[in-house]
Amino acid sequence: MRSASISRATAETSISMDFSIDGSGVTDIQTGVGFFDHMLTLFTKHGLFDLKVACDGDIEVDQHHTVEDIGIVLGQAFNESIGTKEGIDRYANVTIPMDEALSTVSIDISGRPFFVYHVEGLKDKVGQFDTELVEEFFQAFVSHAKVTLHINLQYGKNTHHIIESIFKAFGRALSAASKINPDVKGIPSTKGLL
Numbered sequence: 001m002r003s004a005s006i007s008r009a010t011a012e013t014s015i016s017m018d019f020s021i022d023g024s025g026v027t028d029i030q031t032g033v034g035f036f037d038h039m040l041t042l043f044t045k046h047g048l049f050d051l052k053v054a055c056d057g058d059i060e061v062d063q064h065h066t067v068e069d070i071g072i073v074l075g076q077a078f079n080e081s082i083g084t085k086e087g088i089d090r091y092a093n094v095t096i097p098m099d100e101a102l103s104t105v106s107i108d109i110s111g112r113p114f115f116v117y118h119v120e121g122l123k124d125k126v127g128q129f130d131t132e133l134v135e136e137f138f139q140a141f142v143s144h145a146k147v148t149l150h151i152n153l154q155y156g157k158n159t160h161h162i163i164e165s166i167f168k169a170f171g172r173a174l175s176a177a178s179k180i181n182p183d184v185k186g187i188p189s190t191k192g193l194l
Contacts (some may be wrong), residue, residue: 028052
């Protein structure tokens, strides 16, 4: 079972997380940020991961530290869980519609953190959630998961739908790239190392 348990405590957040790549979509998510909980649940369910996360963050200041730090911890948990990367598919490209919105997520479990985010036209908030934190979350994840991630919004009008399509596509893409493929022998790189 490819899984990890991570704890991280700073002056701004205290986070504990259990993450499993080879899960079934089981969630127990308590971040203190309702919309973000919803997005992490979608990511987990559609990626067929298992995710348990509890965060005590300084949301009385704002949501930034909570969302960014959970991205850091999820990235660390994924990087630990994926292990040597032997036999994985490595790449995935997934496009997901959510009503009028269409987003594409492309991923390379490369060992090299690189992030491209082409998402425009979001309203500033969905409920109480600051939508600029979507980019912050994924940047934090990429930096600590050591993956290459491209997120492209093709079109969409409703901000909730756009963000939901991104998180669903992210879950599916990360799951597909992480899959063990019996046809892949060893590390999927001509360098022999990822």
